[in-house]
Amino acid sequence: MKGIAFLPTVLLLSAVIVELGIAGALLVYLLNNANLGVRLSAEALAAAQAGIEDGIIRIIRDKNYSTAGYTLTVGSRLATVAVCKDSCAGIGKSLITVKAKAANKFRQLQAVVEVNSITGKIEIQSIKEVALQ
Numbered sequence: 001m002k003g004i005a006f007l008p009t010v011l012l013l014s015a016v017i018v019e020l021g022i023a024g025a026l027l028v029y030l031l032n033n034a035n036l037g038v039r040l041s042a043e044a045l046a047a048a049q050a051g052i053e054d055g056i057i058r059i060i061r062d063k064n065y066s067t068a069g070y071t072l073t074v075g076s077r078l079a080t081v082a083v084c085k086d087s088c089a090g091i092g093k094s095l096i097t098v099k100a101k102a103a104n105k106f107r108q109l110q111a112v113v114e115v116n117s118i119t120g121k122i123e124i125q126s127i128k129e130v131a132l133q
Contacts, residue, residue: 037105043077044102045129048109051079051098052127056113059083059094060122063115066094077102092117093125099132108132 051072058065066085071078079100088095089112096111112125 040102040105041107043075044100044105044107045109047072047074047077047079047100047102048098048107048129050074051081051100052096052109052111054079055081055083055094055096055098055111056122056124059096059113059115063117063120063122074100097130106132 051074054072064085065083067081067083069080069082071080073079077100079098082097084095084097086092086094092114094113094115096113097108098110099106099108108130109127110130111127114123114125116122
């Protein structure tokens with residue numbers, strides 16, 4: 001009679017242990033996904049910053065530089081850079097807009113750069129993160 005009572009107890013304890021194992025595995029999976037998302041978002045931001053710097057370099061080389069967009073590869077990440085001169089940020093200013101992607105994470109930065117048409121001196125007025133469009 002003692003063996004009959006022991007079997008349901010063993011089955012119940014085994015089920016509880018398996019359930020705790022599944023819950024622990026799910027918790028580890030969710031924490032890893034959260035950390036991965038933060039890392040990918042930071043990589044997208046770094047790619048966007050590289051795109052801003054590339055746009056500034058192109059403006060330094062040609063103070064009338066303007067483009068609807070080009071793709072810049074930063075490591076394994078992509079950044080789409082658009083430079084709008086005079087019409088977007090005002091006369092004598094260029095607006096650099098960069099949308100960067102790292103896996104399924106996107107970040108977008110905008111920079112306003114003032115270009116002196118006589119001396120060619122460039123002054124960065126602002127760099128800010130903007131909502132995705």
